[in-house]
Amino acid sequence: MHTLVRRTHEERILRALREFGPLSRGEISDRVGLSRTTTSEITGELIERRAIVAVAPDAADRVGRGRPADRLVLDPGAGQVVGIDFNHGRVQVAVADASQEIIAAGDARYDLDSAWRERAQIAFALLERLTVETGVHYGALQGIGIGFPGPFSPQGSRLALGRDKRDTSAVDGARELREHFAQRFDVPIMLDNNARLAGLAEAIWGGQSASSDLIYLRLSHGIGGGLVQGGVLSTGASGYAGEIGHITVIVDGAECRCGKRGCLETVASVPAVLAACARRGAPVADLAALRASVASGDPIVGAVLRDVGDAVGRVLGGLAVVLDPAEIVIGGPLVQAAPMIVDQARSAIGYELIPIPQAAPVIRAASLGDDDGARGAIAAVLRRSALLQRYPDDGVARDLPSPLQRSTT
Amino acid sequence: MHTLVRRTHEERILRALREFGPLSRGEISDRVGLSRTTTSEITGELIERRAIVAVAPDAADRVGRGRPADRLVLDPGAGQVVGIDFNHGRVQVAVADASQEIIAAGDARYDLDSAWRERAQIAFALLERLTVETGVHYGALQGIGIGFPGPFSPQGSRLALGRDKRDTSAVDGARELREHFAQRFDVPIMLDNNARLAGLAEAIWGGQSASSDLIYLRLSHGIGGGLVQGGVLSTGASGYAGEIGHITVIVDGAECRCGKRGCLETVASVPAVLAACARRGAPVADLAALRASVASGDPIVGAVLRDVGDAVGRVLGGLAVVLDPAEIVIGGPLVQAAPMIVDQARSAIGYELIPIPQAAPVIRAASLGDDDGARGAIAAVLRRSALLQRYPDDGVARDLPSPLQRSTT
Numbered sequence: 001m002h003t004l005v006r007r008t009h010e011e012r013i014l015r016a017l018r019e020f021g022p023l024s025r026g027e028i029s030d031r032v033g034l035s036r037t038t039t040s041e042i043t044g045e046l047i048e049r050r051a052i053v054a055v056a057p058d059a060a061d062r063v064g065r066g067r068p069a070d071r072l073v074l075d076p077g078a079g080q081v082v083g084i085d086f087n088h089g090r091v092q093v094a095v096a097d098a099s100q101e102i103i104a105a106g107d108a109r110y111d112l113d114s115a116w117r118e119r120a121q122i123a124f125a126l127l128e129r130l131t132v133e134t135g136v137h138y139g140a141l142q143g144i145g146i147g148f149p150g151p152f153s154p155q156g157s158r159l160a161l162g163r164d165k166r167d168t169s170a171v172d173g174a175r176e177l178r179e180h181f182a183q184r185f186d187v188p189i190m191l192d193n194n195a196r197l198a199g200l201a202e203a204i205w206g207g208q209s210a211s212s213d214l215i216y217l218r219l220s221h222g223i224g225g226g227l228v229q230g231g232v233l234s235t236g237a238s239g240y241a242g243e244i245g246h247i248t249v250i251v252d253g254a255e256c257r258c259g260k261r262g263c264l265e266t267v268a269s270v271p272a273v274l275a276a277c278a279r280r281g282a283p284v285a286d287l288a289a290l291r292a293s294v295a296s297g298d299p300i301v302g303a304v305l306r307d308v309g310d311a312v313g314r315v316l317g318g319l320a321v322v323l324d325p326a327e328i329v330i331g332g333p334l335v336q337a338a339p340m341i342v343d344q345a346r347s348a349i350g351y352e353l354i355p356i357p358q359a360a361p362v363i364r365a366a367s368l369g370d371d372d373g374a375r376g377a378i379a380a381v382l383r384r385s386a387l388l389q390r391y392p393d394d395g396v397a398r399d400l401p402s403p404l405q406r407s408t409t
Numbered sequence: 410m411h412t413l414v415r416r417t418h419e420e421r422i423l424r425a426l427r428e429f430g431p432l433s434r435g436e437i438s439d440r441v442g443l444s445r446t447t448t449s450e451i452t453g454e455l456i457e458r459r460a461i462v463a464v465a466p467d468a469a470d471r472v473g474r475g476r477p478a479d480r481l482v483l484d485p486g487a488g489q490v491v492g493i494d495f496n497h498g499r500v501q502v503a504v505a506d507a508s509q510e511i512i513a514a515g516d517a518r519y520d521l522d523s524a525w526r527e528r529a530q531i532a533f534a535l536l537e538r539l540t541v542e543t544g545v546h547y548g549a550l551q552g553i554g555i556g557f558p559g560p561f562s563p564q565g566s567r568l569a570l571g572r573d574k575r576d577t578s579a580v581d582g583a584r585e586l587r588e589h590f591a592q593r594f595d596v597p598i599m600l601d602n603n604a605r606l607a608g609l610a611e612a613i614w615g616g617q618s619a620s621s622d623l624i625y626l627r628l629s630h631g632i633g634g635g636l637v638q639g640g641v642l643s644t645g646a647s648g649y650a651g652e653i654g655h656i657t658v659i660v661d662g663a664e665c666r667c668g669k670r671g672c673l674e675t676v677a678s679v680p681a682v683l684a685a686c687a688r689r690g691a692p693v694a695d696l697a698a699l700r701a702s703v704a705s706g707d708p709i710v711g712a713v714l715r716d717v718g719d720a721v722g723r724v725l726g727g728l729a730v731v732l733d734p735a736e737i738v739i740g741g742p743l744v745q746a747a748p749m750i751v752d753q754a755r756s757a758i759g760y761e762l763i764p765i766p767q768a769a770p771v772i773r774a775a776s777l778g779d780d781d782g783a784r785g786a787i788a789a790v791l792r793r794s795a796l797l798q799r800y801p802d803d804g805v806a807r808d809l810p811s812p813l814q815r816s817t818t
């Protein structure tokens with residue numbers, strides 16, 4: 001059977017099982033409108049993949065003549081895709097079942113000095129912990145998506161960040177990470193920039209409906225972003241699209257880890273904000289302390305955050321003038337601690353926009369939680385969203401669904 | 410016959426006629442590999458449209474037995490699509506034949522105080538003049554594309570530029586212009602922003618090969634632009650993508666006609682540059698005088714233009730960090746008069762880019778001439794470029810070629 005057709009049938013069967021609970025093969029065949037043969041063939045494959053399981057009939061089913069049929073049910077513990085986001089000092093994991101529902105999620109801290117080998121080990125331990133806590137298992141795993149921090153191209157791990165071209169630590173890190181996971185799991189592994197994946201998740205699941213023109217900004221230890229334009233997740237010509245954190249906002253400003261000066265990241269990242277608070281006489285130790293200062297109405301912290309929102313808004317407003325998005329989404333841990341940044345940015349964006357009332361975008365805080373990057377990684381592995389129709393082929397062999405259909409979730 | 414298939418056959422026949430000159434139907438059939446029936450059917454339609462003409466056989470052809478066959482030839486004068494660009498005080502026209510070649514082009518000035526009715530009349534007179542000068546005729550016309558100056562959405566003439574929302578002159582102008590043309594020509598008429606159309610033309614014909622990720626900036630009386638991303642001409646969510654001229658470059662700078670302050674247009678448009686030269690003690694009357702001052706090495710004019718190139722480069726560099734284009738193209742009459750702007754912008758862009766060597770875009774001056782906007786309008790009407798695959802449907806009934814094939818020109 002044609003792969004695409006088979007996948008469509010598979011999705012309809014999985015949806016029926018999710019909606020109606022346990023069904024016999026005959027009931028599935030009737031509900032989904034497939035022949036008994038096709039239904040048997042596809043459910044056979046799903047059972048083999050451990051996406052669904054056959055359960056023996058109840059005594060209650062023993063009515064009428066003959067042996068009652070087995071009933072099939074979604075394996076509630078079968079992780080089909082794992083999404084992982086390595087962010088600053090924390091790995092976040094989400095596990096999706098065959099119908100793309102998140103069936104387990106969690107996070108763990110890692111030391112900032114740790115090697116990628118150790119971070120991978122911490123991710124593995126987290127996945128095992130989820131097995132114990134939720135009963136999820138990985139025997140049916142189809143693929144793993146990994147969100148990698150910092151500028152990263154899905155078209156090949158060719159990054160050389162920093163003015164010194166010999167600094168290839170990020171390339172090496174990504175390669176190493178992929179190898180650790182490949183040794184542990186015999187499934188395809190996809191890597192991409194974690195902020196882009198978070199933006200993808202916001203575009204698919206964050207708003208009222210899937211967004212076809214969106215600018216996403218993630219304020220974290222670093223600043224990253226993602227763009228969706230004309231219904232397509234942007235990668236750019238070489239895979240680096242979305243690096244909103246490295247637009248210059250202060251000429252000859254503070255040195256940025258990218259090698260430039262005065263990037264947005266030197267003003268609106270978590271460490272930049274903490275440093276500004278300290279410099280202006282209101283030191284806060286970390287994001288929790290910042291959140292407390294915001295709650296208590298500390299005027300200095302408030303002034304710092306207004307400046308941050310202004311800088312963010314000026315950059316996003318300029319981009320909005322050129323890209324004409326339907327939605328601008330600002331997320332990440334800094335926004336969770338200080339949501340007022342979004343309000344301040346909204347006002348600054350309003351000033352930057354050309355006064356064309358019809359073109360004004362919706363500006364909102366990110367609505368997904370900390371697992372946004374991990375969820376985006378799952379979406380990127382599954383490729384069921386139309387937003388990924390022009391996404392570069394990463395060589396991962398997968399049963400490709402139609403790139404033209406909208407995400408079914 | 411399926412429209413798409415028929416169009417493909419049509420294109421192959423037209424290409425054969427362009428390449429080999431007059432051919433009999435039999436010769437076409439052999440060369441193109443179509444049946445005699447199909448060839449007759451399609452050439453019949455092309456003759457009806459006056460795209461090709463049948464010529465009586467020469468005496469030289471009267472060899473062998475029987476009546477020699479008519480030979481078919483491209484009608485060298487049959488304008489199939491007219492592209493028009495209304496720029497500042499000048500209308501530029503290009504006429505394409507059935508094989509998309511430009512067979513006539515010209516321009517005419519109009520008074521800046523003139524109404525759209527008068528401007529349309531001047532365009533009509535120009536088209537008639539081209540008939541006299543080149544023999545082009547419009548009996549086979551399939552459509553007209555019009556490039557309109559200023560922010561404009563192809564998704565509907567809904568512009569209301571200026572802080573005063575009642576200022577709907579541009580909407581009214583576009584509507585009026587369309588009506589004048591519709592009264593004169595009974596063919597579909599498409600309008601879009603002229604800078605976006607010029608960017609489309611540069612993406613299709615301007616570089617070594619069609620560009621799938623390009624930022625185009627046009628420095629003229631105003632400043633406009635166009636974006637191609639992931640192989641698609643960007644329109645944005647409401648049709649206004651590409652307004653690079655209205656990114657703020659000077660906080661609290663000079664008032665811009667868009668209602669904001671300090672837009673790139675207040676620094677790098679033709680009037681802004683002339684004003685800056687005058688202010689700094691080196692008045693130049695117009696672009697011709699500016700060109701002369703550049704040629705003679707006027708140091709003040711040189712300093713003004715370096716500042717302009719810097720401002721342009723900072724804006725384009727910031728966009729390049731986020732969009733990761735393969736190409737950045739700077740065009741328009743100001744660049745033609747002062748090409749050094751591109752060099753200065755190149756150096757400023759280099760400073761803005763994140764140091765990822767693989768992601769550095771090619772930065773070049775526009776390579777098409779003054780008919781870039783008109784040529785882009787022809788491309789937008791024909792829709793033969795894959796760049797237009799997601800372009801909004803303007804309701805123009807046309808024989809759509811495959812959106813997935815690359816432009817064949």
